[in-house]
Amino acid sequence: MSALAQQLPAGVEIPEIPWAAISPELTLFGAGILVLLLDTAGERRRSASAIALVALLGIAALAAIPGEAAPVVVALLIGAGVVQLALTLWLHTRPRLLGAVLTVLAFAATIGIAAWQYQAAANGGPVATESLLADMVAVDGVALFTRFVVAGAGIITVLLGFAYLQDRRIHRGEYYPLLLLTATGMTLLASAADLLMVFLGIEILSLALYVMSGIARRDMASQESAFKYLLLGAFSSAFLLYGIALVYGATGTTHIATAGAELADPATPAGLVFAGIALMLVGFAFKVALVPFHMWTPDVYQGAPTPVTAFMAAATKVAAFAAFLRVFTGGMEQLAWIWVPAVSVLAAVTMIVGAVLAVVQDDLKRMLGYSAVAHAGYAAIGLVAVSDIGTGATLFYLLAYAVMSLGSFGILTILERRQRKAIAIADLRGLGQRAPALAAMFALFLLSLAGIPGTVGFIAKFGIVRAAVDAGLVWLAVVLVVSSVIAAYFYIRVIVAMFMDEEPAHLADLPVPPASAASTGVSVAAVAVIALGVLPPAVIDLAERAATFAG
Amino acid sequence: MSVPAGYYLILAAALFSIGAVGVLIRRSVIVMFMCVELMLNSVNLTLVTFARINASLDGQVLAFFVIVVAAAEVTVGLALIVNLFRLRASTDADQVGALRA
Amino acid sequence: MTPVLAQATEGGAAELWTFIIVGAVALGSAFGLILMRNAVHAALMLVLNFLAIAVLYAVLQAQFLAVIQLIVYAGAIVVLFLFVLMLLGVSREDSLTARVPGQKTMASVLGVLLFVSLAAATAGPFLGDASVCGSEEALTGTGDGVPCLGLAAVNAAEGNLRGLGFLLFTDYVWAFEVTAVLLVIAAIGAIVLGRRQEDPSELVEPGSTVLPARRGSGSAATEPGAGPTDADEGAATETSEATPSEGEERT
Numbered sequence: 001m002s003a004l005a006q007q008l009p010a011g012v013e014i015p016e017i018p019w020a021a022i023s024p025e026l027t028l029f030g031a032g033i034l035v036l037l038l039d040t041a042g043e044r045r046r047s048a049s050a051i052a053l054v055a056l057l058g059i060a061a062l063a064a065i066p067g068e069a070a071p072v073v074v075a076l077l078i079g080a081g082v083v084q085l086a087l088t089l090w091l092h093t094r095p096r097l098l099g100a101v102l103t104v105l106a107f108a109a110t111i112g113i114a115a116w117q118y119q120a121a122a123n124g125g126p127v128a129t130e131s132l133l134a135d136m137v138a139v140d141g142v143a144l145f146t147r148f149v150v151a152g153a154g155i156i157t158v159l160l161g162f163a164y165l166q167d168r169r170i171h172r173g174e175y176y177p178l179l180l181l182t183a184t185g186m187t188l189l190a191s192a193a194d195l196l197m198v199f200l201g202i203e204i205l206s207l208a209l210y211v212m213s214g215i216a217r218r219d220m221a222s223q224e225s226a227f228k229y230l231l232l233g234a235f236s237s238a239f240l241l242y243g244i245a246l247v248y249g250a251t252g253t254t255h256i257a258t259a260g261a262e263l264a265d266p267a268t269p270a271g272l273v274f275a276g277i278a279l280m281l282v283g284f285a286f287k288v289a290l291v292p293f294h295m296w297t298p299d300v301y302q303g304a305p306t307p308v309t310a311f312m313a314a315a316t317k318v319a320a321f322a323a324f325l326r327v328f329t330g331g332m333e334q335l336a337w338i339w340v341p342a343v344s345v346l347a348a349v350t351m352i353v354g355a356v357l358a359v360v361q362d363d364l365k366r367m368l369g370y371s372a373v374a375h376a377g378y379a380a381i382g383l384v385a386v387s388d389i390g391t392g393a394t395l396f397y398l399l400a401y402a403v404m405s406l407g408s409f410g411i412l413t414i415l416e417r418r419q420r421k422a423i424a425i426a427d428l429r430g431l432g433q434r435a436p437a438l439a440a441m442f443a444l445f446l447l448s449l450a451g452i453p454g455t456v457g458f459i460a461k462f463g464i465v466r467a468a469v470d471a472g473l474v475w476l477a478v479v480l481v482v483s484s485v486i487a488a489y490f491y492i493r494v495i496v497a498m499f500m501d502e503e504p505a506h507l508a509d510l511p512v513p514p515a516s517a518a519s520t521g522v523s524v525a526a527v528a529v530i531a532l533g534v535l536p537p538a539v540i541d542l543a544e545r546a547a548t549f550a551g
Numbered sequence: 552m553s554v555p556a557g558y559y560l561i562l563a564a565a566l567f568s569i570g571a572v573g574v575l576i577r578r579s580v581i582v583m584f585m586c587v588e589l590m591l592n593s594v595n596l597t598l599v600t601f602a603r604i605n606a607s608l609d610g611q612v613l614a615f616f617v618i619v620v621a622a623a624e625v626t627v628g629l630a631l632i633v634n635l636f637r638l639r640a641s642t643d644a645d646q647v648g649a650l651r652a
Numbered sequence: 653m654t655p656v657l658a659q660a661t662e663g664g665a666a667e668l669w670t671f672i673i674v675g676a677v678a679l680g681s682a683f684g685l686i687l688m689r690n691a692v693h694a695a696l697m698l699v700l701n702f703l704a705i706a707v708l709y710a711v712l713q714a715q716f717l718a719v720i721q722l723i724v725y726a727g728a729i730v731v732l733f734l735f736v737l738m739l740l741g742v743s744r745e746d747s748l749t750a751r752v753p754g755q756k757t758m759a760s761v762l763g764v765l766l767f768v769s770l771a772a773a774t775a776g777p778f779l780g781d782a783s784v785c786g787s788e789e790a791l792t793g794t795g796d797g798v799p800c801l802g803l804a805a806v807n808a809a810e811g812n813l814r815g816l817g818f819l820l821f822t823d824y825v826w827a828f829e830v831t832a833v834l835l836v837i838a839a840i841g842a843i844v845l846g847r848r849q850e851d852p853s854e855l856v857e858p859g860s861t862v863l864p865a866r867r868g869s870g871s872a873a874t875e876p877g878a879g880p881t882d883a884d885e886g887a888a889t890e891t892s893e894a895t896p897s898e899g900e901e902r903t
Contacts, residue, residue, distance in 0.1 A: 032836075134824070134825065135823075137826060172844060177840060178837070181837050181840075196616060196827050199616075200830050200834070203624070203834060204834050207837045207838065207841065208837045208841075210628075211837065211840065214844075214845055217845065218638065223634055226631055227635055230628050230631060231574075231580070231583055234587045234591075235574055237620075238571075238591055241591065242590075242593075242597065245594050245597045245601065246597070246773075246774060248605075248610060249600075249601035249604065249605070254609070254613065269777040269798060271777065275769070275773035553665075553668060554671045555779050555783035557776070558671060558675075560771070560774040561771045561774075561775045562678065562679070562708075564767055564771040565771070567767075568766045569686060569763065570682070571762075571763060581691055581737060582691050582694050585685060585695065586686060588729065589701060592701070592702065592725070595721075597774070599708075599709055599712045599717060602712075603713055603785050603800060604783075604785070604801065606805065606806055607806065608816055611812075612820060616827060618717075618720060619834065621729065622728065622729060623834045623835060626732075626838040626839075626841065629733070630841060630842045630846045631845055632740075633736060634845045636740045
């Protein structure tokens, strides 16, 4: 290392690697590679696992010898190696279950690390609030919050998917590595302090999602939606990238905070500033699905396998909004007069169009897709408030939406297993009598999506309204209420079908699926909807304290 | 008799717009995908021009990453296209003849 | 690099003529790409466009990128496109019919608007004397327009390639490492989507309860309960070992 440093010309410095800050990404990526390795090793799975143990021991030794790493880190690395070996020995004949268990463990570890980082940051510990690793990584409140939500969504997605993927014969071994790698991309995106990292994070998470949406290889709808997603995703990435290029041209840097300050300088050519912001806005609007850049959402949500849709709705939205928040609210606060009017109009149109189009849908997945569009509009209000309250409200809204969407798409996975087809509203008739618990939970999620008091949806919407009024955007709050009233119609329509209508004969013969991992996942989401709806202050406080951007 | 940097930016803007129009008007999925590649290339041209204007190599490094991303995207995109056509060929008998050509 | 390009990077008449000729080729091939009916011709136009842009990179003092552009874009990506076109035989597709009436006009109008606004916004400040890269006006700060400093000094200090290398492994080391994730995903994706033969029994976990496969899904032929035999597992290992090259080949 030192010999190398001597050869470097003046002014070139090797950056210090903040291992602690990037450990969640390393954990997720490492777990992804491990699961992939164990899947492809076939009969030699146990040997592969032993090799992985040796590799982890080697890393632990490398970390321990210079005496820099804390003993707990070394212990954790050794522990991870031993645990994966033990699991492989136990489950070596059931590769998918092994993959699922390891994936859940990796997500749980990520939550653990994020909790430790949050604790450390709160105590002024090793996790700094400024960008690290040559100004590429920001481990700030927004990043930590996103890590929690993404990893939690990942665990529930694994639970939802297992039986569903088996039934559809699409339980490929690559599914779990892809899930972990998408999550890697999301955490990278959420902790990007540089526009280049924003671009790479978006590409990583999108690329893995394209493959996951197309994992049902024999299903034409899945393939077409995956390709549509890829084409429009690449198209929007080009716009985002053009915007980044113009920001680089105007400021000479891609570091978000520095570039934001430079852009606000009156000496910067105004044309570059406007065009750069507009193009980046188009790119982000595509990614978070604001009208008129939403047309991929319903198709992709409908075509992708339902557990993948659940993960897309819950986690992608959080990660994309985290980057949106960091670049716009965090980086370009002084330029708010340029982009706030544009985003406000987009948000208002999105709320109305999303809700109206959802009303006319019959397929439930498609309906929830349009409802996701409307919810993106609600979350965007917190963005245009350009305040800590607004950022906190958006973050809390995204957490709430993640829980609600995981729950409702989870119910759909269970019902699709039962009826072996896509679910329309007519297929739900009489579910209240046949499977009261399932129907009650679905009703709970729908009521929460509609924003009925007592659920997390209400608290989240209330927070958004408060942020909007606080920022003087009363008209947006009014639009939100109007949109919610329209949206309530179709949520109620589903509930009426479940509880008021008679069950048709062809449905009565179908067995109600037994309790499974998916129902556990859905139940967890249901508990979260009520718990966050009843005792929210602590979490809202957490979300508001998470509204920090690293410089 | 010399070239201001703006000319390169105009050329890049033209290529970007042509690519965007191509995505909107073409029906062949492969050609649409090629048009997206053209757009990414024009962004690279912009980045390289700005690197020269700003006298820093960062723009060239960014362009380098864009090339990596484009290559990865093409791999997945073409895999999807091949699968899509294969599926269509096996489900739609009318198309099989056309595909065999 | 040819002497002409060497002259071109130093500005002056050589750069102007290079720009005019190569720029015309780039524009013409871009129009060709979107107007050619035959997809293979469109792909050839794309190669031509990438070659033209590679020349412009060389003129713009990005020698390394010029080479990468040739190898990766013209050499690999477009060849991949052509390979898929040949494989699928879709070249005769008449692909210029509009999906919606009036769509072409609408798209063209939008495109012109996009071009005018982008060109005005980006190029506007860079058209004056000082924007001629590395010219006396640019270096001394006299003359109108935002000065273009030029990379001559930067490239002279370390060389283009060494300079890029230092940047990649210092300031951009995290981004560089992160592209590993991207490439792994691309390889997995190509394998998942491109694998031709697949044993349906591998898609079902041995020992777990599964509903029978849907009729007509093509996978009902095998019994899920049989469990993986040695042959199955052997086949799985084989595909996995040939991972990167096979994935690439099949795209």
